Amino acid sequence: MAEAKKSKRPRGTVVISVELxxxxxxxxxxxxxxxxxxxxxxNSKGYHPPHAVNPDACIGCDLCGMYCPDFAIFGARVTxxxx
Amino acid sequence: xxxxxxxxxxxxxERMPNIWCPGCGLGxxxxxxxxAIEDCETPLDQISVVSxxxxxxxxxxxxxxxxxxxxxxxPIPFATGLKLSNPKLKVVVFSGDGDLFAIGGNHFIHAARxxxxxxxxxxxxxxxxxxxxxxxxxxxxxxFSSTTPYGNIEEPFNLPxxxxxxxxxxxxxxxxxxxxxxxxxxxxxxxxxxxSFIEIISPCxxxxxxxxxxxxxxxxxxxxxxxxxxxxETDTRNVALDFRGKIICGKFVDREKTSFLDMYxxxxxxxxxxxxxxxxxxx
Ligand code: SF4
Ligand code: SF4
Numbered sequence: 065m066a067e068a069k070k071s072k073r074p075r076g077t078v079v080i081s082v083e084l085x086x087x088x089x090x091x092x093x094x095x096x097x098x099x100x101x102x103x104x105x106x107n108s109k110g111y112h113p114p115h116a117v118n119p120d121a122c123i124g125c126d127l128c129g130m131y132c133p134d135f136a137i138f139g140a141r142v143t144x145x146x147x
Numbered sequence: 148x149x150x151x152x153x154x155x156x157x158x159x160x161e162r163m164p165n166i167w168c169p170g171c172g173l174g175x176x177x178x179x180x181x182x183a184i185e186d187c188e189t190p191l192d193q194i195s196v197v198s199x200x201x202x203x204x205x206x207x208x209x210x211x212x213x214x215x216x217x218x219x220x221x222p223i224p225f226a227t228g229l230k231l232s233n234p235k236l237k238v239v240v241f242s243g244d245g246d247l248f249a250i251g252g253n254h255f256i257h258a259a260r261x262x263x264x265x266x267x268x269x270x271x272x273x274x275x276x277x278x279x280x281x282x283x284x285x286x287x288x289x290x291f292s293s294t295t296p297y298g299n300i301e302e303p304f305n306l307p308x309x310x311x312x313x314x315x316x317x318x319x320x321x322x323x324x325x326x327x328x329x330x331x332x333x334x335x336x337x338x339x340x341x342x343s344f345i346e347i348i349s350p351c352x353x354x355x356x357x358x359x360x361x362x363x364x365x366x367x368x369x370x371x372x373x374x375x376x377x378x379x380e381t382d383t384r385n386v387a388l389d390f391r392g393k394i395i396c397g398k399f400v401d402r403e404k405t406s407f408l409d410m411y412x413x414x415x416x417x418x419x420x421x422x423x424x425x426x427x428x429x430x
C-alpha cells in the first residue's frame with residue numbers, strides 16, 4: 065500500500081483484500097476520486113489487484129465497495145481523531 | 148490494514164471467493180441488496196431470500212440470512228408458501244431472467260395477479276450463464292447466443308411491462324452501474340405491501356458480452372452507463388430493450404392495491420362476520 069502523505073489528513077480510507085480480487089477493474093473505473101490503479105503484483109489466483117496510488121484523495125464514499133462483485137474492497141470515512 | 152469489510156456480516160464468508168466470473172455483475176447486485184437491508188428497520192431474522200437455479204441462484208447461498216435455493220423456476224411458489232405460513236417475513240426472490248421468466252414464467256404472472264406480498268429481484272443478463280449461454284426469453288433480437296448462432300429471431304419479453312400488466316404494485320429497472328439507485332429501489336420495494344418487481348440489468352461478460360463483441364465486464368458496465376436513460380414513471384409499454392439501444396431506467400410503477408393476504412382476511416370477514424379470526428400465520 066502506498067504511504068499517505070503526512071501533511072494532509074485523509075477523509076477516507078480504502079481497504080483491499082487482494083486475495084479475493086478477480087481484477088474486473090470496476091473499482092478503478094468508478095472511483096470518483098481516481099484513487100486506485102491496478103498494481104503490478106499478482107495474487108495467488110493470478111489477478112492484478114488494485115492498490116491506492118492516490119490515497120489522500122479518497123473520500124471514503126465506498127463506491128468501490130458497492131461495485132466490487134467479489135467483496136474485495138471497501139472504503140470508509142476516517143474520523144478525525146488521528147493527527 | 149486488517150479492517151473487515153462491513154458487508155461480511157451479511158455474507159457467508161466461508162463460501163468466498165464466490166463462483167462468479169471476473170467482471171460478472173452479480174456480486175454488485177448483491178452489494179445493492181446488502182445496502183438495502185443495512186438500513187431497513189426490519190430485523191434480519193425476518194428477511195428471507197429465495198433463489199432459483201442459475202448463476203443468480205447462487206445469491207441465496209451467499210447471503211447470511213434465512214435463505215433457500217429452490218429447484219429451477221420455482222422460487223416464487225416456494226416464497227409464496229413461506230410468506231403465507233409466516234406473513235411477518237419479508238420474502239425476497241432473487242433470481243435470473245431464465246429462471247423467473249422461462250421455466251418460472253407462469254409462477255411470476257400468477258403471483259403478480261394475486262398481489263402476493265413478495266419482492267422479486269430479477270437479475271437480467273440476457274442469457275443462461277450457468278449452462279453455456281443459451282437464448283432466454285429476454286435475449287434481444289439479433290443477439291448471439293449458443294443456441295442462436297445467426298442471431299436471435301424471437302421477440303423478447305419486456306419485463307417491466309409484463310410485471311405491470313400482471314398486477315405488480317411496484318416496478319423498477321436499474322442496471323448494476325446504478326448501485327445507489329438500485330439499492331434504494333430494493334429498499335422501497337421491500338416496504339411495499341404487495342408484489343414488487345425490480346429488473347437489474349447485469350453483465351455476463353463470459354457468455355453474453357464476449358459472444359456479442361461487447362467486451363469484458365467493465366466494457367459492459369461502461370455501455371450501461373453510456374446507454375441508460377433515467378426516466379421515472381415512463382409507461383412500461385415503452386421500456387422494451389433492444390440489442391444496442393437505450394436502456395430506460397427508473398421507477399415505472401408505484402401504486403397501492405390490496406395484497407393477497409389482506410384480501411383474504413377482508414373477504415373471509417365479510418363472509419363469516421364476527422366468527423372470523425384474521426389469519427396471521429400458522430400458530
Ligand atoms: S472509498 Fe470512494 S474515493 Fe475511496 S477508493 Fe473507494 S471509491 Fe474511491
Ligand atoms: S457465466 Fe455469466 S452470469 Fe454466470 S458467473 Fe459468469 S459472467 Fe456471471
